[in-house]
Amino acid sequence: MIAELLALVPVQRAGFGLLLGAVALPPVGVLIVGLDIYPVRFAIMHVALLGSAIGLLTGTDPLLWALVLCALAGGGLAPFATTSAGLSGAMGLLMSLAIAVALLVLSISGVNANGAFELLWGSILSTRPADLVVLGVLAVVIPALFWWRRRDLSLLLHDRELAACSGVRTGPLTAALLVVIAVSIAGAIKLTGALLVDALTLLPALAARRIGRGLTGMVVASIGIGLVVAVAGLLLALALDQPPGPVLVLLAGVIALLAQLLPMRRT
Amino acid sequence: MTALSLLLEGVHCRYGRHSAVHSADLDVPAGLRVALIGTNGSGKSTLLRAVLGFQPVSDGVVEVGGERAATAAQWRKRRGEVAWIPQLRSTGRFPLLLGELLDSSGDGEAAREAAARLGLAGMESRGVHTLSGGQAQRAWLARAVGAVAAGAGMLLADEPTAALDFAGQEEAAAVLTGLPVTLLVATHDRAVADACDRVVEMAAGRLRDVA
Numbered sequence: 001m002i003a004e005l006l007a008l009v010p011v012q013r014a015g016f017g018l019l020l021g022a023v024a025l026p027p028v029g030v031l032i033v034g035l036d037i038y039p040v041r042f043a044i045m046h047v048a049l050l051g052s053a054i055g056l057l058t059g060t061d062p063l064l065w066a067l068v069l070c071a072l073a074g075g076g077l078a079p080f081a082t083t084s085a086g087l088s089g090a091m092g093l094l095m096s097l098a099i100a101v102a103l104l105v106l107s108i109s110g111v112n113a114n115g116a117f118e119l120l121w122g123s124i125l126s127t128r129p130a131d132l133v134v135l136g137v138l139a140v141v142i143p144a145l146f147w148w149r150r151r152d153l154s155l156l157l158h159d160r161e162l163a164a165c166s167g168v169r170t171g172p173l174t175a176a177l178l179v180v181i182a183v184s185i186a187g188a189i190k191l192t193g194a195l196l197v198d199a200l201t202l203l204p205a206l207a208a209r210r211i212g213r214g215l216t217g218m219v220v221a222s223i224g225i226g227l228v229v230a231v232a233g234l235l236l237a238l239a240l241d242q243p244p245g246p247v248l249v250l251l252a253g254v255i256a257l258l259a260q261l262l263p264m265r266r267t
Numbered sequence: 268m269t270a271l272s273l274l275l276e277g278v279h280c281r282y283g284r285h286s287a288v289h290s291a292d293l294d295v296p297a298g299l300r301v302a303l304i305g306t307n308g309s310g311k312s313t314l315l316r317a318v319l320g321f322q323p324v325s326d327g328v329v330e331v332g333g334e335r336a337a338t339a340a341q342w343r344k345r346r347g348e349v350a351w352i353p354q355l356r357s358t359g360r361f362p363l364l365l366g367e368l369l370d371s372s373g374d375g376e377a378a379r380e381a382a383a384r385l386g387l388a389g390m391e392s393r394g395v396h397t398l399s400g401g402q403a404q405r406a407w408l409a410r411a412v413g414a415v416a417a418g419a420g421m422l423l424a425d426e427p428t429a430a431l432d433f434a435g436q437e438e439a440a441a442v443l444t445g446l447p448v449t450l451l452v453a454t455h456d457r458a459v460a461d462a463c464d465r466v467v468e469m470a471a472g473r474l475r476d477v478a
């Protein structure tokens with residue numbers, strides 16, 4: 001039965017999207033863990049919802065609006081990133097404002113809000129070629145960014161002041177990271193839904209934190225775990241005839257839990 | 268790089284409504300070694316951080332080598348000219364290897380040689396968070412040696428021997444005061460203060476010479 005399902009184009013697209021997501025998104029989770037900005041996912045989800053609402057209002061691509069607004073939101077958060085408390089407050093404000101404006105836009109436009117709120121649940125089997133293009137770009141750009149700036153990222157994620165004393169341009173780099181995080185979350189929402197976006201971002205990163213050695217080791221480990229989750233999760237969902245999103249999250253969660261049982265590496 | 272002078276004139280630093288540094292004046296000629304003593308909470312760390320731009324200065328002048336810093340580029344230049352040993356703290360949010368910390372000095376080879384001399388040989392692949400407090404302070408001291416080798420003309424050190432044993436304190440004092448730079452070191456360590464040319468006390472946010 002699984003072989004028959006895998007022959008279907010929507011399933012192939014979903015699988016391909018998951019593989020691309022498994023390369024692109026776990027390193028984003030490493031950034032979220034490193035910057036200690038766990039609430040950023042919720043803030044960005046609400047901004048993506050606003051983008052979707054604007055897309056419905058204007059009759060244009062909701063994903064495009066979500067990506068653009070999330071990129072702007074990520075960049076807008078950067079000035080608050082000098083302190084963890086400042087960023088948390090800004091994310092809370094952003095989340096509230098975004099959902100308020102989204103609800104107003106939906107009300108004013110008179111469109112059916114269900115379309116916008118589908119983002120919350122995701123629709124992996126309706127993955128479009130455009131979604132794959134977005135994920136493909138992220139799958140190339142994000143690992144490349146990590147490799148290119150690995151020294152600066154290691155220092156920045158460890159200690160902002162150490163990075164500043166080591167010649168790292170902490171402000172622009174932080175802004176770039178927040179934009180990457182925001183755009184990646186927006187791009188990932190299609191796969192697992194906003195509520196389950198952690199499956200391919202945070203959970204592999206949390207598991208990798210127990211396994212990897214230094215930043216590079218953690219990124220590599222997180223991608224490996226992401227690939228395992230994506231392949232095994234999709235096959236399991238097809239075999240059980242259940243929605244892939246929850247299965248992916250449960251599988252990633254089990255791996256993250258098992259990783260906590262491992263002794264912490266000395267490095 | 269040659270040693271750099273430090274000039275503080277009427278420097279004020281605040282945390283909200285609390286004044287941590289109050290009208291601090293200090294003129295340190297290039298190459299002089301100054302110990303900054305004072306009770307906990309007297310404003311020593313705040314003053315050092317202000318020189319590096321990590322603590323906003325609400326009023327007054329801070330010059331290093333006769334230059335002020337205002338723009339991002341000027342602050343970046345200053346942080347390249349001034350080596351920094353922060354107060355010992357829980358080390359970072361994210362794993363960093365000792366080798367990466369040493370390499371961040373700008374002259375990884377000099378920093379690694381200093382680390383080996385300070386008893387950290389073969390530990391480069393260990394995470395900084397796995398080091399003991401004393402080892403971490405030796406690591407930062409080695410990083411400062413690397414930064415000076417890379418061209419820094421001043422060293423600011425915030426209680427760099429607080430976690431060291433007696434022998435380690437004397438060894439660290441010798442390394443600190445032996446570097447060919449201007450030194451401003453906040454300390455409660457008699458060995459470090461005795462090795463400096465001048466001792467300045469900070470009390471309730473104000474500076475005064477004591478030796």
